[in-house]
Amino acid sequence: METPNVFSGINMSASFDTILTIIWLILVIIFMVHSAIVAYHWLTYGSHKSHAFGGTIVHIGVGVVILLAMGAIVIF
Amino acid sequence: MLIEQIKMESDEKLVKVVRKHWFILAIYIVEDIFLALLPLLAYGALSLVLRDLDTTLIGGITITGTTGTLWFFYLAWLLLIWMHFTNHITDYYLDLWAITDRRIVAIDQRGYFSRFLSSFRLERLQDMNIEVTGLLPTLLNYGSIEAQTAGGSNEEFKAKHMPDPRGLKATIIRMADERQKVTNYRHDQAGL
Numbered sequence A: 001m002e003t004p005n006v007f008s009g010i011n012m013s014a015s016f017d018t019i020l021t022i023i024w025l026i027l028v029i030i031f032m033v034h035s036a037i038v039a040y041h042w043l044t045y046g047s048h049k050s051h052a053f054g055g056t057i058v059h060i061g062v063g064v065v066i067l068l069a070m071g072a073i074v075i076f
Numbered sequence B: 001m002l003i004e005q006i007k008m009e010s011d012e013k014l015v016k017v018v019r020k021h022w023f024i025l026a027i028y029i030v031e032d033i034f035l036a037l038l039p040l041l042a043y044g045a046l047s048l049v050l051r052d053l054d055t056t057l058i059g060g061i062t063i064t065g066t067t068g069t070l071w072f073f074y075l076a077w078l079l080l081i082w083m084h085f086t087n088h089i090t091d092y093y094l095d096l097w098a099i100t101d102r103r104i105v106a107i108d109q110r111g112y113f114s115r116f117l118s119s120f121r122l123e124r125l126q127d128m129n130i131e132v133t134g135l136l137p138t139l140l141n142y143g144s145i146e147a148q149t150a151g152g153s154n155e156e157f158k159a160k161h162m163p164d165p166r167g168l169k170a171t172i173i174r175m176a177d178e179r180q181k182v183t184n185y186r187h188d189q190a191g192l
Helices: A016-045 A049-075 B022-052 B067-094 B135-140 B165-191
Strands: B014-019 B096-100 B103-109 B115-121 B125-131 B142-149 B156-163
Touching (some): A016 A049, A016 B067, A049 B067, B014 B156, B022 B067, B067 B103, B096 B165, B103 B156, B142 B165, B156 B165
Antiparallel strands (some): B014 B096, B096 B103, B103 B115, B125 B142, B142 B156
16 A cells, blocks of 8 residues: 655745745844844943944845845846 | 943943954954855856857856846846945944943943943053054054953953054053042042
8 A cells, every 4th residue: 555645735846036035034034133142232231322222223234135135136 | 222232321422342453343344345256256266167168068067048027137136235335334332341430341242132241440450551462453453352341250351453452452441540530539528
């Protein structure tokens, strides 16, 4: 008697665009967590509020621009 | 912020905040710029090699992927390097000596969520040593500074790559002397 394949009927294949999208989403999550940790450390332990705030804005700004460019490549 | 973290006394004044020498930050920046450009250099070199070999190296492998996909992975690399650079900046920015008119607070940031904060009162300062070794530290005037304190624990405070260690030592010793005078005066007043 033939053993039924429990995965039969499930399409396990993924297009290259899907893989890129998954990579992008993973990077977004990593960057968000990293930014939260950086912002916490700079704003809690920094010596000047303006420096810490400015640095956090620049860090997040550059990261967002890179992630948007990556997202645009995936979409278009 | 820093002032709240080191729990300064009501009439205590923050005199100076000293971080590592700017050259250490410059090394971090150059390292991360090199890492950011590394894929472009590798791509350029590989393109030249494969073109010279008529794109038939190792069974006809070519690097003619779609431009968009290559840019996607390059941008992903740039994002990781950017986060790496931020880690360097965090290490540089949060690793410091805060010198007040009463004590020295040494903060050693060893990555995220790993922070060592130690302090000693200036009247406990016994000796200070500085060490400037090497061509670049001598030319750029940076080095290690070490403070030895009196007391049961016989603690030592050491920081590497500090700018102008001689000047810093002179400042700390001058402030320790002033603090000693104030403490002695108060003891004399109490004795009268």
